[in-house]
Amino acid sequence: MISSATLGLSSHRLPPQPPRCSTPEPNPKSLSEPQGRKHKGSNQLNRWSRARSIRSGRKLDRLHQRTTQRLELNPQVQNPKESENGEASSLTGSDGYDDVEANFGKAIFMVSDGTGWTAEHSVNASLGQFEHCLVDRGCPVNTHLFSGIDDVERLMEIIKQAAKEGAMVVYTLADPSLAEHAKQVCKLWGIPATDILGPITEAIASHLGVLPSGLPRGAPGRNFPLSEDYFRRIEAIEFTIKQDDGALPQNLHKADIVLAGVSRTGKTPLSIYLAQKGYKVANVPIVNGVKLPKSLFEVDPEKVFGLTINPVVLQTIRRARAKSLGFSEEVRSNYSEMDHVREELEFARRTFAQNPVWPVIEVTGKAIEETAAVILRLYHDRKHKCSMPRISKLY
């Protein structure tokens, strides 16, 4: 197997799997029914959950935990799993998309009173530490994002469902009372839970000597002033889109960063990633036998970055690309056959050698975000020639 994805955007895995839908059932022990909404677990869901728990041996642990913690239980609060009485049934759904549970994956519930992107980003980064065991290696994980959860009833409902599905809960709740509620309820029910935003917010509050607002992003009291930053970022994205794939070479001098590389070295997604961080990026394709635009050699060479890649990996990517684009056999082989790939990379290598100021970044095995990190580190180091390289921002 090719062990690298040059363009892998590992921080945002895809495609988002649709939720496993559940049919409503009567919910015998309602702790705090949601107002105006009906979100209930299904029998099938409970059976799956139970079967999974039994197989994983987790149910026993959970029971033990519950026994221990029952001592401090509020008598009104009972573990929603007690209402389960389903049995293990077939765990294979007809459609992988609609039966996420059928994958035997362990579930992670991400709950936020804002967008939930911080929880998603952190969980994703953390799951990067378990890549050796995820879906291909028999240890699949299903994440479920619940965003905009800003009242206790819906929060409770989700935590109850987490208990049913044997999920762990991670939360980013700006509202301190919601966060405290999540903490207490998870503790009472023996649900593993992690507060993502709380510890760093507390540390910053103490560092600044200022209390946090307790308002999630998008709350009515929050402001998003039309700042210079705002206009600059929009401009960077629009510029980058217009400059994509060698368009408008006369504008290269307006770019902050210029990427040069052969087709399928990830120039476009990398450009877009950098643009979202506020850099105007232009990218220039290197095509064997096609003259590069004169302006590429006229701009400040300190802002040009060459991209290179292992030929075998490149060929694999190009073959998939040619197939998905429906290239004819002839075009396809010209684009992705090894001789052609090697010649084109050699042409790129010579171009880079003639421009020794351009750093050449090996993208093989790097996710987009990693290549971006390397480029920005070099970009800031070169621009500021610091004794201690860093990327600094003012808030």
Add this chain to the structure above:
Amino acid sequence: MISSATLGLSSHRLPPQPPRCSTPEPNPKSLSEPQGRKHKGSNQLNRWSRARSIRSGRKLDRLHQRTTQRLELNPQVQNPKESENGEASSLTGSDGYDDVEANFGKAIFMVSDGTGWTAEHSVNASLGQFEHCLVDRGCPVNTHLFSGIDDVERLMEIIKQAAKEGAMVVYTLADPSLAEHAKQVCKLWGIPATDILGPITEAIASHLGVLPSGLPRGAPGRNFPLSEDYFRRIEAIEFTIKQDDGALPQNLHKADIVLAGVSRTGKTPLSIYLAQKGYKVANVPIVNGVKLPKSLFEVDPEKVFGLTINPVVLQTIRRARAKSLGFSEEVRSNYSEMDHVREELEFARRTFAQNPVWPVIEVTGKAIEETAAVILRLYHDRKHKCSMPRISKLY
């Protein structure tokens, strides 16, 4: 003041502020000198840091903390602040970019053995809780990102510098020995420190019953397989770029999500944000008096989202836009004058009213990421008609 930025990409503030460069000085007490690199603090830096500490009263706290913690100090390890003997000097630099410290901002050092994006994302989200007091309200914060820090020497150097600058340290270190080192050293020196990745990784490890790899992203042992996801995401980005601003209306049926709205409702940055999450997005501009493409009314209406905005805010954004594009006076007033703005929004409103299945999203005061969260929530709810709405993924 207009208190909203419809398009504010609040998760990625911009522009990145270049580091305040320091000239090398002899470093009298070297704990663990970096090998092959010379990164040293400047006298000026120390003076600024000291002055800031004195003004903030933090130095005293820190001293107190140090006294308490000295009891457990390793005798070899001394607080690098002790080597300071500078005095407060002018704190105003000639150039805001190169003198970040001159803003009197409190510093946050973000240290990672990977890309550092998780630390940056979390700190940014957390700083969202302090928007009431940041740069405009006399409580500026400077963040400094140190990525790819994968040996103890460089880690020590940065923590030492954090002590000199009175910074707090947040870290995402996949390597457990590095993380432990950071924790211990910060504790010894009384530097406030937060481990961003550790707690969630530990919780997931315990949930999965699997040990984390301890390898940062991009480490040689890590794999990024050329998965289906990978190709799908690249395709989404490329599709979205090609479809931007109403291009290729004949391809609207290929999009997962179609956005329709008047100019400057944030269609482009929102499309790009969603594309990076793997959705193919097309956007269709609504222009007063211009017929919308027939295909917009032929595609599945459940995937079309209308965007609307407060006219006063829109006018402000358009004025800035017209100015930056150098529109002539005449074009400018046609684009951004209030009568025109209202008429165009009314035209959009009528279009939306005629297509009642399209949800209409009010983007005023929402950052791109928030609008995206609303759209994805609706998108997944509609697609899967679940009793408990969620966005699920399989890892």
